[in-house]
Amino acid sequence: MSRRCRPNGYDSRQHAALAACNFDTIYTTNFEHHIEEALRDSGRPARALARLGDFMDPCPRDTCRVIKFHGDIGAPETIVLTEAQFFDRFRLEAAPDQCLRADMLSKSFLFLGYSFSDVNIRYIWYRMDQMRRQGVGSGPVAPHMRCYWATFGAGLVQPQLLDQWHIDMITLDPNDKEGSVVELLNTLNTSP
DSSP: OOOOOOTTSOOOHHHHHHHHSOOSEEEESOOSSHHHHHHHHTTOOEEEEOSHHHHHSOOOTTOEEEEETTOBTTBGGGOOOSHHHHHHHTTOOSHHHHHHHHHHHHSOOEEESOOTTSHHHHHHHHHHHHHHHHHHTTSOOOTTOOEEEEESOOOSHHHHHHHHTTEEEEEOOTTSHHHHHHHHHHHHHHOO
16 A cells, blocks of 8 residues: 555555555544544545534435534534543434444444543443443344454453453554554454
8 A cells, every 4th residue: 555645744554554444434433534534535526524413414325424413613612622521422312423333223333542541431331331231231232233343452451341242352453553553453454
């Protein structure tokens, strides 16, 4: 894969590898536009969604939705920077939260760059697990629908806890973080 340097000097093999994958939706807590720019550089249309109105407008079929969980720099009122803003987002009632809830009920996820030491992520998965369990009574909780967490290492307990939420770990090389992320994304891009 060739590396391209953007006019502003930004260059990322990871973003280029992400853009090469055929994901229809990407969630991010980053409010800048690096993901959208990488998608467009690879020839894929992208749309950032951060406000309610963004979610109400239909997205063309071939457009990758980049859902800005902590806001978008193009809509400064949506950006989450302060502790108070973070606590407001913790209510999980904004449009990105509602979209995430719906997607978590019906799609598999790859968590890349997220940490399950983040209480926000753990709380969301706890709530989703509760919802799934209530929906199936005493039966199995969607055993066919697995999610994946790419990490550079975890302790002995965390994989067992994540397994209860139907999340499998993918352990990446902590000595070559960029290279191992690129390799994972390239593998996903070449998988059938």
